[in-house]
Amino acid sequence: MANITDVAHEAGVSLATVSRVISGQTSVRPETRDRVLKAIQKLNYQPNALARQLRTQETKTAIVIVPNIQNALTHEVVFGIESAAESHGYQVLVADMRSQPSIESHYLNAIQQRQVDGIISMSASMTQKLIQQVADQYPLVMAVQDFESCNIPCVSIDNAAASRTAMLHLIRMGHRNIAHITASTSLLLYRERYNSYCQTLEEHGLPVTPELIRHGEASFEGGYAQAEALLASGKAFTAIFAAGDTMAIGAIKALKKHGVRVPQDCAVVGFDDIELAAFWDPALTTIRQPKTQIGQVAFRKLLTLMKKEPLLSMHDILPHELIIRESCGYVLE
Amino acid sequence: MANITDVAHEAGVSLATVSRVISGQTSVRPETRDRVLKAIQKLNYQPNALARQLRTQETKTAIVIVPNIQNALTHEVVFGIESAAESHGYQVLVADMRSQPSIESHYLNAIQQRQVDGIISMSASMTQKLIQQVADQYPLVMAVQDFESCNIPCVSIDNAAASRTAMLHLIRMGHRNIAHITASTSLLLYRERYNSYCQTLEEHGLPVTPELIRHGEASFEGGYAQAEALLASGKAFTAIFAAGDTMAIGAIKALKKHGVRVPQDCAVVGFDDIELAAFWDPALTTIRQPKTQIGQVAFRKLLTLMKKEPLLSMHDILPHELIIRESCGYVLE
DNA sequence: TTGTACGCGTTATCAG
DNA sequence: CTGATAACGCGTACAA
Numbered sequence: 001m002a003n004i005t006d007v008a009h010e011a012g013v014s015l016a017t018v019s020r021v022i023s024g025q026t027s028v029r030p031e032t033r034d035r036v037l038k039a040i041q042k043l044n045y046q047p048n049a050l051a052r053q054l055r056t057q058e059t060k061t062a063i064v065i066v067p068n069i070q071n072a073l074t075h076e077v078v079f080g081i082e083s084a085a086e087s088h089g090y091q092v093l094v095a096d097m098r099s100q101p102s103i104e105s106h107y108l109n110a111i112q113q114r115q116v117d118g119i120i121s122m123s124a125s126m127t128q129k130l131i132q133q134v135a136d137q138y139p140l141v142m143a144v145q146d147f148e149s150c151n152i153p154c155v156s157i158d159n160a161a162a163s164r165t166a167m168l169h170l171i172r173m174g175h176r177n178i179a180h181i182t183a184s185t186s187l188l189l190y191r192e193r194y195n196s197y198c199q200t201l202e203e204h205g206l207p208v209t210p211e212l213i214r215h216g217e218a219s220f221e222g223g224y225a226q227a228e229a230l231l232a233s234g235k236a237f238t239a240i241f242a243a244g245d246t247m248a249i250g251a252i253k254a255l256k257k258h259g260v261r262v263p264q265d266c267a268v269v270g271f272d273d274i275e276l277a278a279f280w281d282p283a284l285t286t287i288r289q290p291k292t293q294i295g296q297v298a299f300r301k302l303l304t305l306m307k308k309e310p311l312l313s314m315h316d317i318l319p320h321e322l323i324i325r326e327s328c329g330y331v332l333e
Numbered sequence: 334m335a336n337i338t339d340v341a342h343e344a345g346v347s348l349a350t351v352s353r354v355i356s357g358q359t360s361v362r363p364e365t366r367d368r369v370l371k372a373i374q375k376l377n378y379q380p381n382a383l384a385r386q387l388r389t390q391e392t393k394t395a396i397v398i399v400p401n402i403q404n405a406l407t408h409e410v411v412f413g414i415e416s417a418a419e420s421h422g423y424q425v426l427v428a429d430m431r432s433q434p435s436i437e438s439h440y441l442n443a444i445q446q447r448q449v450d451g452i453i454s455m456s457a458s459m460t461q462k463l464i465q466q467v468a469d470q471y472p473l474v475m476a477v478q479d480f481e482s483c484n485i486p487c488v489s490i491d492n493a494a495a496s497r498t499a500m501l502h503l504i505r506m507g508h509r510n511i512a513h514i515t516a517s518t519s520l521l522l523y524r525e526r527y528n529s530y531c532q533t534l535e536e537h538g539l540p541v542t543p544e545l546i547r548h549g550e551a552s553f554e555g556g557y558a559q560a561e562a563l564l565a566s567g568k569a570f571t572a573i574f575a576a577g578d579t580m581a582i583g584a585i586k587a588l589k590k591h592g593v594r595v596p597q598d599c600a601v602v603g604f605d606d607i608e609l610a611a612f613w614d615p616a617l618t619t620i621r622q623p624k625t626q627i628g629q630v631a632f633r634k635l636l637t638l639m640k641k642e643p644l645l646s647m648h649d650i651l652p653h654e655l656i657i658r659e660s661c662g663y664v665l666e
Numbered sequence: 667t668t669g670t671a672c673g674c675g676t677t678a679t680c681a682g
Numbered sequence: 683c684t685g686a687t688a689a690c691g692c693g694t695a696c697a698a
Contacts, residue, residue, distance in 0.1 A: 001445070003675055014685045019677060029683060049446035050387045051675035054690050059383070070608075075403045082432040094427055099415040112334075113382035114691095220612045253614060275403075276609070279553045281586060336691055347669045352693055362667060384691035387674050447675095 002043035011039035022047060053114075061091045062302060063110050064120040069096045072245075072274035073291060074122060077143055080295020081120060088303060090117075097123055111138050118302045121145075124187055139305035143298040144289070146315070148188050153305065155298040155316045159189055162287045162320040163196035166241055166269045169285070169322055171204055173329065175239035175267060179212035181226045181251055182243035193243045193271065211235045216247075223250025231258055238266055239328070245270040245277045245286055252280065252327065267328040282326035290318045335376035344372035355380060386447075394424045395635060396443050397453040402429045405578075405607035406624060407455060410476055413628020414453060421636060423450075430456055444471050451635045454478075457520055472638035476631040477622070479648070481521050486638065488631040488649045492522055495620045495653040496529035499574055499602045502618070502655055504537055506662065508572040508600060512545035514559045514584055515576035526576045526604065544568045549580075556583025564591055571599055572661070578603040578610045578619055585613065585660065600661040615659035623651050 008015040013032060020026050021036040028036075039045070053059045064081055066074045078094055085092045093116060100106055110116050111134070118139035121131065128147045134140055135152045142154040170178050178201065185191040198208050211233040214226040223246060230237065231254070242248035248270030252262050260266050262282055270277060273288035297316055304311060324330065341348040346365060353361050354369040361369075372378070386392045397414055399407045411427055418425045426449060433439055443449050444467070451472035454464065461480045467473055468485045475487040503511050511534065518524040531541050544566040547559040556575060560583065563570065575581035581603030585595050593599050595615055603610060606621035630649055637644060657663065 001447075005675080015676085016678085016685060016687090017683090020684085023677080027683070032683080046442065046445040048387075048675050049448045050383055050392070051690090052677075054381075054383045054387055054674090054692090055676045055678085057690075069402055070405065070408045072403065079432055082429075086433065096415075099412055100419065109379065112379040114334075115382045220609075250612075253612070256614070276553075279583075279586070281589070337693095338691080348692080349669060349694075350667085353668085356693080360667070365667080381691050384674090385693080387676090387690090388692050388694090390674075 002045045003048065004045070006043055007036065007039045007045050010043060011035045057114070058117050059091075059115060060089055061093055061116045062118045062120060062299070062306075063093045063095055063107055063116040065095050065097065065107055065123050067123045067125065068098045069094060070098070072276065073144070073272045073289065076291030077122060077295040077298075080292035081143075081299045082295075083292070084296040084299035088299075090299075090303075097125070108134060118306045120298050120302055124189070139302055141298050141301045141305065143294055144189070146188055151314070153301055153311060153314055155294050155301060155318065156189075157289050157294075157320040158317050159192035160196040160199075162271070162289075163193040163241070163243075164200050165320065165322050166271065166287050167197060167200040169324075169328065170239045170241060170267060170269060171200070171206070173239075173267065176206055177209070177212065177235075177237040178206070178239045178241055179214070179230050179237040180241050180243070181214050181216070181223060181230070181247050183218040183222070183247070184215060190243055197241055209235055212237055218244050219246050220250040220253070223247030224254045225250075227251035227254035228258070231255075231260070240266060240268045242268065242270050245272045245274045245284060248284055248286065248327075249276060249280050252282070252284075263327050263329040269328055273323055277323075278325065285325045285328040286323050288321045288323050290320070293318055335378045336381065337378070339376055340369065340372045340378050343376060344368045390447070391450050392424075392448060393422055394426055394449045395451045395453060395632070395639075396426045396428055396440055396449040398428050398440050398456050399430065400456045400458065401431045402427060403431070405609065406477070406605045406622065409624030410455060410628040410631075413625035414476075414632045415628075416625070417629040417632035421632075423632075423636075430458070441467060451639045453631050453635055457522070472635055474631050474634045474638065476627055477522070479521055484647070486634055486644060486647055488627050488634060488651065489522075490622050490627075490653040491650050492525035493529040493532075495604070495622075496526040496574070496576075497533050498653065498655050499604065499620050500530060500533040502657075502661065503572045503574060503600060503602060504533070504539070506572075506600065509539055510542070510545065510568075510570040511539070511572045511574055512547070512563050512570040513574050513576070514547050514549070514556055514563070514580050516551035516555070516580070517548060523576055530574060542568055545570055551577050552579050553583040553586070556580030557587045558583075560584035560587035561591070564588075564593070573599060573601045575601065575603050578605045578607045578617060581617055581619065581660070582609060582613050585615070585617075596660055596662040602661055606656055610656075611658065618658045618661040619656050621654045621656045623653070626651055 004015045004018050008018045018036050020028050021033050082092050121142050122144050124145035142152050144156055146154045146156055180197045183190050185194050201208050212235055214229050216222040216226045248268050252268055255262055262268055270284045270286035273286045277284040277286050337348045337351050341351045351369050353359050354366050415425050454475050455477050457478035475485050477489055479487045513530045515527055516523050518527050534541050547562050549555040549559045581601050585601055588595055595601055603617045603619035606619045610617040610619050
């Protein structure tokens with residue numbers, strides 16, 4: 001494979017000139033430039049990225065850590081990151097924690113070994129202390145997920161407000177016994193949604209019934225199991241607020257299985273607005289996160305960090321949206 | 334950030350010795366080794382991957398091209414690739430064509446610029462000529478997808494045999510009017526399934542009805558639209574063989590919407606066995622591809638290519654499996 | 667067993 | 683506008 005010296009030789013110039021032609025930064029005499037370009041063509045020359053990166057000390061690459069790329073939410077955010085990255089000449093490298101559970105060390109290595117210039121993390125499952133340490137040393141921004149009272153740049157929606165939106169929708173439709181299906185509140189994101197659920201209930205003088213709150217796995221199966229547990233508890237409820245669409249969908253399946261009609265007998269509202277939400281039967285009423293936008297903003301934030309420019313804000317809050325479909329029935333404003 | 338020279342200085346040895354300690358190849362006197370290790374610890378030294386790669390001329394990285402990582406099938410295969418890669422000390426870089434439609438040039442660049450050592454492609458959407466060219470020059474293996482009469486290493490199931498299995502299941506259950514929902518036969522994989530559908534029908538003296546064969550998009554919506562077209566055609570059918578689970582699921586939804594019960598009024602069999610297949614209502618009877626295994630075998634094949642060892646076989650055919658669930662009713666052997 | 671010196675392929679500085 | 687040359691950080695013959 002041809003290298004820059006070969007090209008220089010072929011074009012009858014010094015390798016410095018070839019470099020100049022490639023970078024296009026400084027001016028080169030048109031005829032010289034043409035000769036070089038011809039030589040590049042002829043030898044099918046491609047600059048060696050490694051050598052360039054070693055020299056410039058930057059890889060133009062960001063790594064993004066995701067809990068599970070299979071997750072529809074994650075995927076859209078990554079899409080946003082990639083589109084923003086591409087328009088700035090950056091590559092992105094996706095590290096899926098599902099494939100490599102010891103990803104902490106893995107991505108730490110990636111940045112310490114200078115293989116990437118920055119990190120976007122959508123996972124909050126490692127210790128806050130560790131990630132804070134990394135964030136102190138290297139460009140890092142959290143997306144979707146966040147930590148409590150920390151000093152790490154972050155892009156997300158206002159989970160408390162979004163949950164409140166969902167709950168108000170349910171309450172406005174006359175529901176008084178509203179159950180909550182969620183995942184582990186060790187993740188701030190679920191904690192915020194849970195707290196907001198309780199608070200909104202209280203604000204409206206509605207009871208917070210422990211039996212109607214179930215924590216489980218954030219998956220189809222998790223939602224299914226939790227809905228069954230709800231049914232088995234014997235406590236009456238006419239609505240479920242699920243802290244994620246997969247759980248909501250699982251719950252709907254369980255309800256249907258047990259002869260509970262959705263939305264007639266029980267309304268369900270989800271969270272995230274994954275692709276399947278619109279296709280499920282009944283179509284899911286849910287809170288939409290601006291997934292692509294979160295990704296784009298996160299990358300731009302990372303970019304200013306990588307350029308060592310000052311951040312305008314530590315935490316960017318993007319707007320959420322209530323998407324009304326079939327699973328709650330309709331409400332006329 | 335400390336480099337190897339700093340460590341050498343700290344340990345009072347030459348940088349060559351440090352390098353030896355790190356690689357562990359040649360022998361170093363135990364006390365010297367200890368001094369070096371201490372220095373590494375103290376300075377929190379991490380070798381610069383770029384410099385190392387530039388020097389050794391290999392990145393220990395493979396790139397995998399996927400049409401859409403969101404696809405459940407794709408994702409499992411990638412998982413298999415990653416697990417095999419990890420156990421051999423390789424990293425894998427996933428390039429999603431959805432994010433970067435001009436991926437051809439992209440991955441070509443990646444390997445030409447020496448950023449990766451090999452390629453696994455799950456996409457057959459670029460021209461065969463181009464990919465053949467690349468395969469001639471660099472380590473490349475196809476997975477899941479394939480090209481006709483080409484000379485590119487490949488790992489997949491036997492699509493014709495698998496379709497036959499699905500069709501035989503339907504025929505054995507007494508179906509005589511079987512429809513086929515599939516995607517564009519410009520992809521060999523769908524062409525093989527389609528041909529096998531026709532052939533199996535003919536073998537059993539059953540009619541091949543053009544109106545009962547619909548080509549569309551391989552998605553929920555595609556399957557939905559195609560099933561509606563089937564219904565609208567007025568031709569009678571009691572079963573559908575869908576060339577993909579997403580299409581099968583979309584079709585089931587359309588059938589239900591139009592009052593056709595599955596499996597009582599119409600049986601449906603899918604292809605791939607994606608995660609949702611088991612969770613959909615009714616649970617989908619389908620052909621399972623050994624997704625993880627395909628990935629693992631593909632990586633091992635790539636590895637022998639990268640090591641410049643001879644390939645034992647050009648095309649590895651892995652076994653498929655008929656998974657019987659609810660969407661066809663049950664058959665007693 | 668250890669150290670010296672060169673080269674991997676670039677970019678950047680400094681003369682000319 | 684162009685050319686020589688010094689890094690970037692590492693691995694490895696070769697010599698000691």
